Amino acid sequence: MDLRTLELFHHLAGSLHFSRTSQSCNISPSALTRVIQRLETDVGKQLFIRGKRCVELTYAGQVLKKYAEDVLGRFERLQGELSEDAALSGQLSLYCSVTAAYSILPQIIPRYRTEHPGVQIYLETGDPAQAFGRLMSRDADAVIAALPAKPGPQISFLNMAVSPLVFIGARHYPDILVTDSQGNPDWGKIPLILADKGLSRERIDLWFLENAVVPRIYSQVTGHEAIIALVNLGFGIGLVPRLVLEKSPLCRDIVALENMPKLPSYEIALCTRDANLSNPRVRALWDIVAGES
Structure with missing residues (x-):
């Protein structure tokens, strides 16, 4: 059981995805499968449950993952100690x-x-x-x-x-932001473009839940830059960190909206x-x- 085998196993134990691990670790899927099969033979236990749609760690796999973390961590510390006096x-x-x-x-x-x-x-x-x-x-x-x-x-x-997290709209599509009679956002009529996951999504979902709001979500995308691109095309309003907006090549065409919820x-x-x-x-x-x- 060498370090390379432990590294491959540990990565797969984290990703639970053979293709993702093979791409990240520069190894073919078939070669990765053979490595895991040899490892299972060495330890005498099945390490992964392979389904059609998912991969899961067995109890033996969970134990070996902790062992791999310990060994790989010790090796990293050894490398550090050996190179302290070298460039x-x-x-x-x-x-x-x-x-x-x-x-x-x-x-x-x-x-x-x-x-x-x-x-x-x-x-x-x-x-x-x-x-x-x-x-x-x-x-x-x-x-x-x-x-x-x-x-x-x-x-x-x-x-x-x-x-700060800011709500944004396209300067050339002001009618996207629909308000009620009191000037507050009408969330049931405003098309929203949000991150499909991540911290900004968690925070706006929590705000909607706490305020009993059912939003109209037009699109869920990966990455804040994609949100800005869709907002610029007039598909809806979005939520992004101000830093992303300020550094965007589209920043002149996008405005930070006022009178919107204040999120952490x-x-x-x-x-x-x-x-x-x-x-x-x-x-x-x-x-x-x-x-x-």
């Missing part, structure tokens, strides 16, 4: 939204590259709702994301920015697993962000 090298993987990539990373990455030119930075951008999943499945060493109410017991974070702001942070702080490449990034805070 940093290897790869640092980061995950963040497109907006964070061109609004937050420029504050820290140039200094990181100057101080540690031997480190290759691998950046992946995507839906911020996937950030913590990427982190826990070891797809990323660190992520820049909005903090949930409870980040989790294994997560360390450094606050980097605060961004986004707290944007650099996040990593506690165990990753023993990785010198992650620690170097952490120290730079801490110094800027």
